[in-house]
Structure formats: structure tokens, C-alpha cells
Amino acid sequence: MLTSSSDSGSARVSGGVDVSAMTWREYHGITKHSVASLRRAPHVLDWENMPDPFRHYERVPVLDLPADPPVPKTPALEVLNGVSGSGAAADGPTFLSQLLFYSAAISASKRVPYTGYRYALRVNPSSGNLHPTEFHFLTRGLKEWPDGLYHYRPSAHMAEQRALGDLGMKWIQGSAPVTFVLTSIVWREAWKYRDRAYRYCLHDMGHAWQALAIAAHAVGCDTFAVGHFSDDEVAQSCRLHEDEWPMLVVHLHGRSIPVREPYAAETVWYGGQANPLSRESLAYPRIEAIHAATKVSNSRRHDTPAAEPASTGSGEIKLPAPASSSRPYGEVARMRRSALDFVGGMQSMSFAQLSAVLTVATRPFSADFAATPFIQLYLYAHRVDGLQPGVYRLWQGRAELEQIKSGDQRVQAAGLSLGQDLADNACVAFSMIGDIERAVHAHGDRGYRYVHFEAGAIGHRLYLAAEALGLGATGIGAFYDDQVHDYLNLAPEQGHVVYHFAIGYPVPDPRLEA
Numbered sequence: 238m239l240t241s242s243s244d245s246g247s248a249r250v251s252g253g254v255d256v257s258a259m260t261w262r263e264y265h266g267i268t269k270h271s272v273a274s275l276r277r278a279p280h281v282l283d284w285e286n287m288p289d290p291f292r293h294y295e296r297v298p299v300l301d302l303p304a305d306p307p308v309p310k311t312p313a314l315e316v317l318n319g320v321s322g323s324g325a326a327a328d329g330p331t332f333l334s335q336l337l338f339y340s341a342a343i344s345a346s347k348r349v350p351y352t353g354y355r356y357a358l359r360v361n362p363s364s365g366n367l368h369p370t371e372f373h374f375l376t377r378g379l380k381e382w383p384d385g386l387y388h389y390r391p392s393a394h395m396a397e398q399r400a401l402g403d404l405g406m407k408w409i410q411g412s413a414p415v416t417f418v419l420t421s422i423v424w425r426e427a428w429k430y431r432d433r434a435y436r437y438c439l440h441d442m443g444h445a446w447q448a449l450a451i452a453a454h455a456v457g458c459d460t461f462a463v464g465h466f467s468d469d470e471v472a473q474s475c476r477l478h479e480d481e482w483p484m485l486v487v488h489l490h491g492r493s494i495p496v497r498e499p500y501a502a503e504t505v506w507y508g509g510q511a512n513p514l515s516r517e518s519l520a521y522p523r524i525e526a527i528h529a530a531t532k533v534s535n536s537r538r539h540d541t542p543a544a545e546p547a548s549t550g551s552g553e554i555k556l557p558a559p560a561s562s563s564r565p566y567g568e569v570a571r572m573r574r575s576a577l578d579f580v581g582g583m584q585s586m587s588f589a590q591l592s593a594v595l596t597v598a599t600r601p602f603s604a605d606f607a608a609t610p611f612i613q614l615y616l617y618a619h620r621v622d623g624l625q626p627g628v629y630r631l632w633q634g635r636a637e638l639e640q641i642k643s644g645d646q647r648v649q650a651a652g653l654s655l656g657q658d659l660a661d662n663a664c665v666a667f668s669m670i671g672d673i674e675r676a677v678h679a680h681g682d683r684g685y686r687y688v689h690f691e692a693g694a695i696g697h698r699l700y701l702a703a704e705a706l707g708l709g710a711t712g713i714g715a716f717y718d719d720q721v722h723d724y725l726n727l728a729p730e731q732g733h734v735v736y737h738f739a740i741g742y743p744v745p746d747p748r749l750e751a
């Protein structure tokens with residue numbers, strides 16, 4: 238059942254905005270946090286109506302993915318730096334199991350003291366642990382695995398077989414033996430974050446994409462992500478439930494994929510019945526409007542075929558040689574967690590560790606929207622040996638830091654992140670500033686999605702690099718947008734803050750199990 242949300246008004250006019258013609262700028266402006274906006278619209282969570290974080294397509298054959306697939310042993314930092322892993326699986330089921338075990342599976346659980354309530358955590362992080370992202374995949378010619386369309390069931394590490402045979406999906410370019418379709422169920426996030434939830438779904442999508450791309454690389458293959466596709470065509474051809482919106486198509490290729498000779502097979506559709514996620518789903522017209530505005534059919538591409546290059550500059554501080562780590566990728570990916578908080582105090586990270594983290598975070602991405610980066614990193618350095626406390630802008634092309642402000646930034650960093658201590662007790666916190674104007678100039682309003690995908694993808698690399706180096710990390714989606722711009726002296730044309738992040742020494746979380 239779909240009912241109207243309390244804060245979004247009617248489908249056409251919401252909060253004085255005609256949502257039928259909403260642009261990215263209006264959506265972004267309306268969903269900014271400020272002290273006043275938070276005070277104006279307090280939100281009480283309806284726990285009885287919390288969406289199920291697990292989607293099942295029921296009444297379809299379910300295929301086992303082998304438990305405990307081989308551990309990719311190449312050091313995580315090397316994988317993040319572009320080294321291709323080895324030890325590929327011998328057959329399709331093991332290959333798929335490896336990919337998903339290291340990119341989307343359950344990896345731990347937490348138990349709430351007093352109530353005893355236990356909930357699952359996954360390899361990929363998610364704002365509020367609400368997990369809007371679903372993993373679907375199409376296979377063609379995988380060894381010992383029937384061609385078809387599948388949906389990953391993380392709760393049991395199994396594949397739901399939604400269709401068999403060559404499905405003739407015209408939007409799949411080339412001959413990739415495996416193509417993932419990553420979808421978002423925005424209601425899962427909107428339940429908690431309301432209109433701002435679309436932003437978080439896009440970040441989560443960026444994390445999931447990178448989790449998949451890095452897992453693929455760790456087992457010796459490459460990926461290419463496609464953001465420019467017909468939303469409705471992909472949704473219809475995969476027969477997605479209407480609450481699932483396709484966001485990214487990721488093709489896998491490379492010699493390590495265990496393939497067989499293709500053979501013609503009859504097409505059989507099982508489809509499956511999607512489980513209802515909650516008693517009722519509230520409608521969020523502003524989210525529907527921004528999603529519609531960023532569809533390829535509506536997203537006017539301007540004359541520029543590719544994004545102009547990012548602006549360049551320089552800084553007075555050269556990044557030192559990056560620190561190394563031999564921790565295997567398999568261990569790092571499964572152990573990654575978000576820190577609840579960091580220890581603060583005097584414990585610092587080295588400048589070489591920071592350099593390692595920044596180096597991997599800013600390597601190029603393999604995607605049709607990633608010819609030039611849209612994100613620039615600003616750092617609030619609190620405790621980094623050899624780097625004075627202050628705010629710095631990273632000029633990634635030159636691997637240089639430019640000092641913007643000097644002095645202790647801890648109070649400001651936490652204040653800008655909605656008062657979260659994480660950003661103060663960390664060794665370093667980040668503001669990711671997205672050049673949405675340039676992205677939209679190149680890709681139409683669809684560019685709004687791409688900037689957030691890139692931010693989430695950078696965040697995922699930060700998580701893994703931090704974990705590899707014995708540190709911890711946390712993505713921070715909650716910040717006071719305009720205060721960040723003011724604090725960093727950013728003129729509107731210099732970009733918009735889209736994501737915050739923090740890295741440091743995590744405090745132990747007593748709720749964590751396994």
C-alpha cells in the first residue's frame with residue numbers, strides 16, 4: 238500500500254515546489270540540513286513499519302553458492318592500487334560465490350544489549366544499515382552455471398533464479414559473461430531519512446559498485462560500470478518489482494572468469510514474487526521527482542559530449558611515499574566495519590598512511606561517467622604526524638595538499654557533521670565536494686547521480702584502505718550543507734558538499750558479534 242508521506246505533501250506541489258518538474262538543484266536545496274530544518278521537521282521512526290532489509294523473489298528455484306569460497310590473498314592495498322589478484326575460481330558457482338561473499342554478503346552481526354535484538358551487517362556499508370541496494374546478475378556461458386537472470390539473496394548466500402536461457406537483453410553491450418544490475422529500494426532509506434534519502438541511496442550505490450569492482454579485481458577480472466541506460470527498459474526487461482530502481486549496470490570481463498562454450502537454451506521466465514517490505518510504503522513525491530528528473534529519457538544531455546576536465550591547482554605540501562600493508566584483501570573486505578566513534582586523545586596516524594589512503598581513493602574509476610573526476614577532497618587534519626592541524630584541499634593530479642586553514646579543526650569538523658563526535662575524534666575527517674554543475678553540464682540531470690556514485694565509491698576505497706592499514710573509518714551522510722560551504726569559503730560554482738568521512742582508531746563496539 239502506498240500512502241502520502243507527512244513531510245512531502247501532494248504529488249504535484251510539495252513544500253511549495255512543483256515536483257512534477259523538479260530539477261537536481263531544487264531537490265538538493267530542499268534536502269539540505271540546517272539547524273533550522275532539523276528543528277522544523279523532527280521525525281519519529283515508526284519501528285512497526287520498518288522495511289525488511291532483505292528482498293526475496295519467492296517461488297523461483299534457488300541455487301546454492303558454495304560456502305566459504307577461496308580467500309583472495311593479494312594484499313588489499315595492492316588490489317586497491319590496481320594490482321589484479323590471482324587464484325581464480327575453477328567453476329561458475331565458486332566464482333559467483335567469491336564475488337558476492339566479498340562484495341554483498343553478511344559478514345557480522347550486532348546484538349543490542351538489554352533487548353537481545355540481533356541484526357546483520359554486510360560487507361558493503363549502508364547509511365543506517367538499511368541497505369537499499371539489491372544485486373541482480375545476468376550470466377552467459379559461465380562454467381557449470383545455467384545462463385539466466387538471478388537475484389542475490391544475502392540472507393542465505395544463494396541465487397534466486399528468475400529466468401533461464403538467453404534473455405536477449407539489448408542494453409547489454411559486448412559479450413560480458415556476467416553483468417550485474419544494481420538497484421535501489423528507496424523506501425528502505427526514506428523510512429528513516431525521508432526526502433534526503435535519495436542522496437543516501439546514491440552513496441550506497443557507489444559503495445556497492447566499488448565493493449563489487451574491487452572484489453572482481455581481487456579475483457583477477459575487470460569491471461566497467463554503465464550509468465547511462467534507459468531506466469524503464471532495464472527495469473522492464475529484468476521484471477523488477479516497482480519499488481526497485483535500476484541505478485548501475487556493471488559488466489565483468491577478463492580471463493579469470495571460468496567460462497564454457499555457449500549453448501542455445503530455451504528461455505524460461507520464473508519471475509518470482511517480491512516479498513512486501515513493510516506494512517505500508519509511504520510515498521515521497523520529491524524523491525520520485527528527482528528520480529524522474531535524472532532518468533536518461535528526461536535528463537537532457539548538453540552539447541558537451543564528455544565532462545570538461547576538473548580544475549587544477551597545486552599545494553605547498555607534497556604527499557610522502559604511501560605506507561604499505563600486507564593484509565590480504567579477503568580478510569580486509571570481510572573485516573571492514575564502520576567505527577561507532579574513534580578514540581581521540583593523542584594517538585595519531587602517520588602521514589605515509591594518509592598518503593596511502595588518498596592515493597587509492599583518487600585512482601580513476603572504470604565507468605562511462607568517470608572520464609574526469611567530479612569530487613575534490615577537503616581534509617580536516619586533526620592527528621597526522623608531520624602535518625599541522627588544519628584544513629587542506631587535495632590536488633590529486635599533483636598529489637599535493639594546499640592548506641586552506643590552520644589550527645585545531647576538531648570542534649568545527651564535528652559541528653559541521655551534525656555534531657557527531659566521530660569527525661572530531663578521528664585522525665582525519667573529510668568533506669567531499671562535488672562539481673555537480675560540471676557533471677550536469679555533461680550528462681544532464683543524470684550527472685547528479687554520478688557525482689554521488691563517485692563519492693560513495695571513494696568512500697568505499699577509504700574504508701578498505703583504512704582497514705588494511707589497521708585504522709577504522711565511517712561514512713557520514715549527515716552534515717550542514719551550507720555551513721560546510723561557508724566554512725570552506727566555497728562559492729556556489731566551486732561545488733557542493735555531498736559526503737563526509739572520518740578515519741581514525743575505532744573504539745570497540747560491544748554489540749559486535751562474529
Ligand SMILES: Cc1cc2nc3c(=O)[nH]c(=O)nc-3n(C[C@H](O)[C@H](O)[C@H](O)COP(=O)(O)O)c2cc1C
Pocket residue numbers: 358359360361362363364365366437440441444573574575576577657659711712713714715
Ligand atoms: C552513505 C553513508 C552514510 C553514513 N552516514 C553515517 C553517519 O552520518 N553517522 C554514522 O555514525 N554512521 C554513518 N554511516 C555508517 C553506517 O551507519 C554503517 O555503514 C551501517 O551501520 C552498517 O555498519 P557497517 O558499515 O559496519 O557494516 C554511513 C554509511 C554510509 C554508507
